[in-house]
Amino acid sequence: MLENKNQERTSIENLGEFELINHLTKGFELNHKSTVKGIGDDAAILDHEGQKTIVSTDLLVEGVHFDLSYMPLKHLGYKSVIVNLSDIYAMNSIATQITVSIAVSNRFPLEALEEFYAGVATACKVYGIDLIGGDTTSSNKGMLISVTALGVSNTENIVYRSNAKPNDLLVVSGDLGGAYLGLQVLEREKEVFKVNPNNQPDLDPYSYIVERQLKPEARKDIVELLEKLEVRPTAMIDISDGLSSEILHLCKESTVGCNLFEDKIPLDPTVISSAEEFQMDSTMIALSGGEDYELLFTIGQDDFTKIKGNPNLTIIGHMTDHSEGIHLVTRANEKIPITARGWNSFNGD
Amino acid sequence: MLENKNQERTSIENLGEFELINHLTKGFELNHKSTVKGIGDDAAILDHEGQKTIVSTDLLVEGVHFDLSYMPLKHLGYKSVIVNLSDIYAMNSIATQITVSIAVSNRFPLEALEEFYAGVATACKVYGIDLIGGDTTSSNKGMLISVTALGVSNTENIVYRSNAKPNDLLVVSGDLGGAYLGLQVLEREKEVFKVNPNNQPDLDPYSYIVERQLKPEARKDIVELLEKLEVRPTAMIDISDGLSSEILHLCKESTVGCNLFEDKIPLDPTVISSAEEFQMDSTMIALSGGEDYELLFTIGQDDFTKIKGNPNLTIIGHMTDHSEGIHLVTRANEKIPITARGWNSFNGD
Incomplete structure (x- = not known):
């Protein structure tokens, strides 16, 4: 269209x-x-x-x-x-x-x-x-x-998924949820187009999230940045299925637990405003949306000063002992267990 | 079925x-x-x-x-x-x-x-x-x-497609045409089954060619045999699309011509009898059938004595100067230009 x-x-x-x-x-x-x-x-x-x-x-x-x-x-x-x-x-x-x-x-x-x-x-x-x-x-x-x-x-x-340690910091590149919301915008316009094929959609307000869906980038720059900063992650995974699913993979492969802090999850302003427009919870979108292709990794606490304040990287949590489990710490300071909500292509089609 | x-x-x-x-x-x-x-x-x-x-x-x-x-x-x-x-x-x-x-x-x-x-x-x-x-x-x-x-x-x-020289011998492993005829048998039985689902097909007489279609093998053994015989082919390709198509690839990449002798093409007795039953020309099937996964290669004349009489290998022709073209020499000693008749998945479906 x-x-x-x-x-x-x-x-x-x-x-x-x-x-x-x-x-x-x-x-x-x-x-x-x-x-x-x-x-x-x-x-x-x-x-x-x-x-x-x-x-x-x-x-x-x-x-x-x-x-x-x-x-x-x-x-x-x-x-x-x-x-x-x-x-x-x-x-x-x-x-x-x-x-x-x-x-x-x-x-x-x-x-x-x-x-x-x-x-x-x-x-x-x-x-x-x-x-x-x-x-x-x-x-x-x-x-x-x-x-x-x-x-x-x-x-x-080489960094595997399996070497994260308790007390390591959990870091993510870029921001999350955009690709999923971009898809919602495109799906909505498709429905409008079906009713009125002459309608010219104005996607300008959504250009960031639509581009995240249609033309994502892979974070080669982050691999280069980490080398320059002399930071070697202890474990790493890319976010293709949503943050919660990837955290579960890291924790399972590394036999550790995790506390993820809701208020630290990086969201673009367009993601926040579009989530409101679609009456969706932006944290849930970041956790479950998928297709952001950002890198999620853990680093030792010694490396904190090297990445601190870098605009490409956000510390969103820390790893814990396996026995402590895997939790989202909400803005209200509640601890909610994280479960897999990553996208499953065999469901619902 | x-x-x-x-x-x-x-x-x-x-x-x-x-x-x-x-x-x-x-x-x-x-x-x-x-x-x-x-x-x-x-x-x-x-x-x-x-x-x-x-x-x-x-x-x-x-x-x-x-x-x-x-x-x-x-x-x-x-x-x-x-x-x-x-x-x-x-x-x-x-x-x-x-x-x-x-x-x-x-x-x-x-x-x-x-x-x-x-x-x-x-x-x-x-x-x-x-x-x-x-x-x-x-x-x-x-x-x-x-x-x-x-x-x-x-x-x-490593052997490429591109180093065959004029006067090199053209050699093929195994025999040709079986996979294509096996497919014809299976297609025929499918039609019978559509008419009478209780029909139990007797595929015994066709077991060799049906197996060539349903459970082909790759010629790892030939690579090992050539090493043992200390024969290093000058050019090699596998026969996935039919002999004619693969010969054309070898000749094009090596900038040589070829004479392929019809009476040398190795055919299993089941291929000959089934081709008659289906009123097809067995040479045409070997040239165009495909899916045999045999190896087709060229060797210098010096290596002739090393492979002579080996039951796994058949010399089916020789390479010529590029200007002489690419021909099938028939049993009647006629020279017919070989054209691509390899299977094209975009045709006819």
């Missing part, structure tokens, strides 16, 4: 699969020395020169993870890369290569796939990533995207 | 995504020293110790690449792994790790996913592969599988 759909259409049906993938990927450059061979043989070849190779993979399904009625394909290509890079950064590692596979109906015109790959290319350029492979095939219904991201790290830099 | 569908059914809808993936992968062991960290963090970690990392990925879509009405899920899990390993072996490399992602409708019972993962587990065991990651999500319609295979190799062992 937000795009001009009256574009030229070239059928992909009569292009061979190899011609198609060659056409879509011809503008991509390989910049990493570690990429020995990219697209064009049975497999790609990487040389990480004795360092560790980091691997993560994600599936994105139309109607489950995205809605093409308001998700421009270029943004979708960008976001597909971002959500995978985020997992590499969450290991405190450098993302270097990706493979991108898509299944689409053969009714998709070539121009639509070009838009998608333009978004992939932009993400690769911004984050310094080589596209090294993928698969392009037809689907009977809907679009599906599978991305595998590869990265590199020295053993001493 | 070939399975008892009246099995116990446990809904996956109320299992969390993490519980589900944990449940499905709990029986998998990690055996490679190079697998530093498998499933359970934001990303997996590999240590290929200064060797090259080989990466390949494939998508398999229900209704395009497989039909669940005759493809048992356990076989599908097995085959999904095999088709990806085949790409690693085609680089003359050792496959070591895989990620497996699936999108399924939440109407799939847990038992069905367990069957699929049992097939994945069997393939991992047979081929010595560590399952290191993946994603499990819902789809609105149909099942989709995305596998990324990783392998390892020393620089001097």
